[in-house]
Amino acid sequence: MHKIYYPYEEFKEDLKTLTGKIDQPFDAILGIARGGLSMAQMLGEYYDLRQVYALNTIGYDGTEKKESVEVFNIPDLHSAKQVLVVDDIVDSGDTLIEVLDVLNEKYPEVTLLTASIFYKKTACMKPTWYVKEPKGWVEFFWSEDLKG
Amino acid sequence: MHKIYYPYEEFKEDLKTLTGKIDQPFDAILGIARGGLSMAQMLGEYYDLRQVYALNTIGYDGTEKKESVEVFNIPDLHSAKQVLVVDDIVDSGDTLIEVLDVLNEKYPEVTLLTASIFYKKTACMKPTWYVKEPKGWVEFFWSEDLKG
Numbered sequence: 001m002h003k004i005y006y007p008y009e010e011f012k013e014d015l016k017t018l019t020g021k022i023d024q025p026f027d028a029i030l031g032i033a034r035g036g037l038s039m040a041q042m043l044g045e046y047y048d049l050r051q052v053y054a055l056n057t058i059g060y061d062g063t064e065k066k067e068s069v070e071v072f073n074i075p076d077l078h079s080a081k082q083v084l085v086v087d088d089i090v091d092s093g094d095t096l097i098e099v100l101d102v103l104n105e106k107y108p109e110v111t112l113l114t115a116s117i118f119y120k121k122t123a124c125m126k127p128t129w130y131v132k133e134p135k136g137w138v139e140f141f142w143s144e145d146l147k148g
Numbered sequence: 149m150h151k152i153y154y155p156y157e158e159f160k161e162d163l164k165t166l167t168g169k170i171d172q173p174f175d176a177i178l179g180i181a182r183g184g185l186s187m188a189q190m191l192g193e194y195y196d197l198r199q200v201y202a203l204n205t206i207g208y209d210g211t212e213k214k215e216s217v218e219v220f221n222i223p224d225l226h227s228a229k230q231v232l233v234v235d236d237i238v239d240s241g242d243t244l245i246e247v248l249d250v251l252n253e254k255y256p257e258v259t260l261l262t263a264s265i266f267y268k269k270t271a272c273m274k275p276t277w278y279v280k281e282p283k284g285w286v287e288f289f290w291s292e293d294l295k296g
Contacts, residue, residue: 008156031202033189037189037200038186038290040182042290052182053202054185073201142186146194
């Protein structure tokens with residue numbers, strides 16, 4: 001697949017676009033590690049929210065086609081009403097679906113909103129807000145810029 | 149205090165400097181939110197570690213001079229041997245000291261290493277590795293770049 005380098009400057013502009021689209025309130029931001037961490041930090045600063053959390057996922061190849069996803073290090077969301085769950089890219093959508101399932105089960109009273117920079121139309125779920133579709137394999141600055 | 153804008157390009161170069169200094173192994177990275185999140189993400193990519201975690205702190209002004217710090221959303225570190233705790237800046241050092249105390253108490257078998265971009269010589273503790281001293285009030289790109 002065609003590789004496309006995604007620089008910080010584009011990320012910054014895309015986050016500005018994203019904040020222009022986000023039209024519902026939230027009182028906490030939850031970044032899916034690793035991909036959503038920088039995004040969670042910058043959005044936390046922008047919205048002046050100190051409630052910026054992270055969780056972890058591991059994907060396992062199942063015996064059948066479907067990948068299974070384990071979600072762990074779930075933060076305490078008892079004092080939150082609406083949580084914005086963020087990730088860099090919604091690709092298959094498997095990770096985001098599983099994260100929402102686990103959070104919904106643990107915190108049924110919390111409203112979950114979702115945002116990503118990239119979203120593939122073939123994904124099994126669409127985030128509440130996203131910026132654009134990837135035109136190839138995205139090589140994010142955070143994975144490229146310390147090389148060499 | 150003199151304000152100094154800290155752009156992404158400088159952050160990137162400083163992280164390269166930091167990775168050149170880090171000379172001990174670790175199997176997990178723990179970013180102190182919010183300041184340490186981007187750093188944790190980029191170092192996780194660089195060291196090819198998926199064990200990139202976060203925790204939260206809140207500082208309270210005590211009745212006396214000393215600030216007290218509450219540490220929460222502590223990730224599960226049972227499978228880690230050495231953990232690199234990262235934050236953008238070690239200013240007073242109060243946050244880092246409290247984080248290390250809490251982690252040492254909960255995970256006495258885990259070796260804790262620490263790294264920051266900035267370190268003030270007046271801080272009550274020095275990170276294992278750091279890049280430089282701040283020459284004023286640092287305005288990080290992640291808190292400035294989405295404004296306006």
